[in-house]
Amino acid sequence: MLVCHCNLITEKEIEEAIIDLLEADPWQLIVPAKVYHSLQKRGRCCGCFPNVVETIIRVTEHYHLRSDASEVDIVSHMDRVRELRVQYGSRNHERRNAGHRAA
Numbered sequence: 368m369l370v371c372h373c374n375l376i377t378e379k380e381i382e383e384a385i386i387d388l389l390e391a392d393p394w395q396l397i398v399p400a401k402v403y404h405s406l407q408k409r410g411r412c413c414g415c416f417p418n419v420v421e422t423i424i425r426v427t428e429h430y431h432l433r434s435d436a437s438e439v440d441i442v443s444h445m446d447r448v449r450e451l452r453v454q455y456g457s458r459n460h461e462r463r464n465a466g467h468r469a470a
């Protein structure tokens with residue numbers, strides 16, 4: 368599935384890049400720019416970043432659940448990773464609030 372239409376990057380390529388980064392340092396905070404840099408790409412419109420953040424969260428969580436790391440360390444690290452939604456937006460929060468009214 369194509370995630371980034373500007374750079375023609377698939378979800379599988381993003382997942383593999385995240386795993387490569389985690390293999391190098393399992394506790395680093397991976398952000399979309401770091402993933403794109405490892406793929407020798409750059410964000411252009413950055414409209415794909417909320418989806419990339421969700422992929423980072425999902426792949427990082429699965430990676431650590433398969434590791435021997437303690438549950439406390441994993442929970443603490445995943446809290447930091449999930450905060451990326453605040454910085455980059457979340458595809459779950461792209462819609463307007465129910466109480467939103469146009470002027």
Ligand code: FES
Nearest residue numbers: 371373411413415
């Ligand atoms: S869709 Fe990924 S940078 Fe535009």
